[in-house]
Amino acid sequence: MTATAPSVRPPAGGPGGDERLLRSSPLRKLLGRPELGSVVGALAVFLFFALVADSFLRASSLATVLYAASTIGIMAVPVSLLMIGGEFDLSAGVMVTSSALLSSMFSYQMTANVWVGVGVSLVATVGIAAFNGFMLTVTKLPSFIITLGTFLMLTGLNLGFTKLIDGTVSTKTIGDMWGFHSAHEVFASTWTVGGMDLKVTILWWLLMVAVATWILLRTRFGNWIFAAGGSAEAARAVGVPVKRTKILLYMGVGFGAWVTGQNLLFSFDAVQSGEGVGNELIYIIAAVIGGCLITGGYGSAIGSAVGALIFGMTNKGIVFAEWNPDWFKFFVGAMLLLATLLNAWVRKRAEASRS
Amino acid sequence: MIEPPEEVTPERPGGDGRTPLVELDGVSKYYGNIRALEGVSLEVHAGEITCVLGDNGAGKSTLIKIVSGLHRHDGGDLRIEGESTALASPREALDRGIATVYQDLAVVPLMPVWRNFFLGSEPTRGKGPFRRLDTALMRETTRGELRRMGIDLRDVDQPIGTLSGGERQCVAIARAVYFGAKVLVLDEPTAALGVKQSGVVLKYVAAARDAGLGVVLITHNPHHAYLVGNRFVLLKRGVMAGSHLKDEIALDELTRQMAGGSELEELSHELERAPVPGHLGGHPSD
Numbered sequence: 001m002t003a004t005a006p007s008v009r010p011p012a013g014g015p016g017g018d019e020r021l022l023r024s025s026p027l028r029k030l031l032g033r034p035e036l037g038s039v040v041g042a043l044a045v046f047l048f049f050a051l052v053a054d055s056f057l058r059a060s061s062l063a064t065v066l067y068a069a070s071t072i073g074i075m076a077v078p079v080s081l082l083m084i085g086g087e088f089d090l091s092a093g094v095m096v097t098s099s100a101l102l103s104s105m106f107s108y109q110m111t112a113n114v115w116v117g118v119g120v121s122l123v124a125t126v127g128i129a130a131f132n133g134f135m136l137t138v139t140k141l142p143s144f145i146i147t148l149g150t151f152l153m154l155t156g157l158n159l160g161f162t163k164l165i166d167g168t169v170s171t172k173t174i175g176d177m178w179g180f181h182s183a184h185e186v187f188a189s190t191w192t193v194g195g196m197d198l199k200v201t202i203l204w205w206l207l208m209v210a211v212a213t214w215i216l217l218r219t220r221f222g223n224w225i226f227a228a229g230g231s232a233e234a235a236r237a238v239g240v241p242v243k244r245t246k247i248l249l250y251m252g253v254g255f256g257a258w259v260t261g262q263n264l265l266f267s268f269d270a271v272q273s274g275e276g277v278g279n280e281l282i283y284i285i286a287a288v289i290g291g292c293l294i295t296g297g298y299g300s301a302i303g304s305a306v307g308a309l310i311f312g313m314t315n316k317g318i319v320f321a322e323w324n325p326d327w328f329k330f331f332v333g334a335m336l337l338l339a340t341l342l343n344a345w346v347r348k349r350a351e352a353s354r355s
Numbered sequence: 356m357i358e359p360p361e362e363v364t365p366e367r368p369g370g371d372g373r374t375p376l377v378e379l380d381g382v383s384k385y386y387g388n389i390r391a392l393e394g395v396s397l398e399v400h401a402g403e404i405t406c407v408l409g410d411n412g413a414g415k416s417t418l419i420k421i422v423s424g425l426h427r428h429d430g431g432d433l434r435i436e437g438e439s440t441a442l443a444s445p446r447e448a449l450d451r452g453i454a455t456v457y458q459d460l461a462v463v464p465l466m467p468v469w470r471n472f473f474l475g476s477e478p479t480r481g482k483g484p485f486r487r488l489d490t491a492l493m494r495e496t497t498r499g500e501l502r503r504m505g506i507d508l509r510d511v512d513q514p515i516g517t518l519s520g521g522e523r524q525c526v527a528i529a530r531a532v533y534f535g536a537k538v539l540v541l542d543e544p545t546a547a548l549g550v551k552q553s554g555v556v557l558k559y560v561a562a563a564r565d566a567g568l569g570v571v572l573i574t575h576n577p578h579h580a581y582l583v584g585n586r587f588v589l590l591k592r593g594v595m596a597g598s599h600l601k602d603e604i605a606l607d608e609l610t611r612q613m614a615g616g617s618e619l620e621e622l623s624h625e626l627e628r629a630p631v632p633g634h635l636g637g638h639p640s641d
Contacts, residue, residue, distance in 0.1 A: 226466050
């Protein structure tokens with residue numbers, strides 16, 4: 001039990017040391033980063049469209065790509081944290097629409113300042129998301145089932161309530177109401193930076209990626225997220241509040257849905273009640289391409305941002321290349337497969353026991 | 356209903372009169388009409404290893420659950436540092452200095468070693484929104500504590516899943532020691548490990564003992580138990596089948612008792628007579 005002196009790299013076979021010391025190289029270490037696959041993929045996609053689409057490298061095109069990426073990315077961040085925590089949220093896509101509808105309809109019906117609707121929407125959306133998390137931890141059913149239920153219910157509520165209140169499938173315009181201008185500034189304004197017309201959502205996106213990365217890597221809560229997804233039993237055994245962690249992660253998704261929903265509303269001045277269906281899969285795919293393991297316990301917020309960027313580039317790149325947009329889905333599917341294969345390999349490497 | 360079998364010496368010398376860290380006195384546990392444990396007594400002293408031996412279904416798991424606070428005992432007396440008590444939760448057991456290392460529940464495989472080490476008790480610095488993990492301290496402490504136990508990791512950032520089963524057990528043990536455990540309960544730490552890895556784990560168990568902890572080593576391997584143990588408690592079908600100090604019993608006798616004496620002799624005869632198949636070459640592998 002004597003403490004061996006902290007000598008420089010004891011040779012293999014020395015006291016306490018072993019043959020493992022020879023194993024790792026900087027390259028291997030780099031390969032161990034969750035974002036790596038997505039960064040390589042993003043570079044490949046960028047080069048590809050830069051070559052095949054002449055207009056892709058124009059400032060206006062890049063701004064369009066970034067805007068598309070940011071609307072996906074804002075949701076991909078909390079969805080990836082949730083996935084690292086070991087759960088899914090299939091209701092994330094329609095929740096965005098619910099949030100926008102709530103905000104719009106509440107302001108209109110109450111003839112209140114739109115900020116009141118925005119506030120009510122925040123509370124309600126985070127509440128719906130917390131309901132997801134609460135149901136999950138109480139019933140212990142798979143999140144796939146719980147959120148599939150919420151997904152269907154929200155889809156129905158979105159259509160039903162909008163028709164009931166407004167008589168059509170879209171909300172009444174709130175463009176002339178009090179507070180619309182300032183809310184538009186916060187959620188949907190455009191800034192001109194160096195000749196590029198950048199949407200404010202890009203700022204929201206970067207902010208969320210930064211905060212999520214901070215939380216994941218530098219806070220106790222981040223440690224608990226990884227543990228809750230990696231092995232809930234082991235985490236519970238050392239005193240990690242696994243249930244609370246998961247409910248908070250769902251609430252994070254609610255917050256993201258609120259931001260995206262307000263952008264949806266204030267980019268125009270009305271919302272289509274049928275929107276958002278299918279987007280939940282896009283968020284999940286962005287998280288997976290970004291290196292999140294479907295089974296939880298591994299991934300990064302930055303990776304989800306790169307995944308969203310790949311989405312934005314592919315989506316708009318196909319348009320700039322003047323191809324049939326039908327090809328988009330093929331690209332997405334191929335990238336998802338590649339990303340999952342890479343992830344599976346990473347996991348095998350990380351979990352391989354060398355006993 | 357304590358019925359000591361003939362080999363048992365019920366009046367064991369009480370050491371040098373110290374109060375045991377943990378003492379079970381005629382402890383029983385029933386699940387409905389099932390007798391999981393009855394009349395089991397053992398002592399755990401600081402700087403000693405008490406081995407609990409038994410075959411599958413002997414009541415070893417039940418014993419662990421009582422000592423680690425997962426279940427309350429139904430009869431008898433559980434004393435922690437002389438004070439009669441009943442543990443209500445694993446948290447309470449931890450607070451009273453009893454740490455349990457389970458075979459599979461020990462770690463989160465995909466997380467780095469240092470994050471695993473501090474999981475659930477992470478040190479932080481800074482205030483308010485800038486309250487953050489003290490990662491430098493966490494890495495340094497992990498490295499240092501593991502080195503103290505004789506494990507020199509090149510990289511505490513590697514996922515703990517890349518360590519061998521034995522090393523993972525050792526990290527869990529080092530963690531318990533660091534967080535101030537006085538009593539360490541080890542659930543089959545050498546099961547599912549190869550011979551060499553088992554040796555490594557036993558070395559760390561001995562290191563924990565030398566650090567002054569009382570250790571409860573649950574195992575079904577009398578050879579491993581005899582290498583490090585000071586006291587041996589044999590369980591069989593929920594009751595004590597023997598309780599010995601090391602100098603009272605030889606390995607052969609321990610093995611014989613554990614396997615059920617005559618049963619083992621019979622088995623050994625059968626095995627001796629069995630012809631060695633030629634294609635196996637007749638040499639023991641592993």
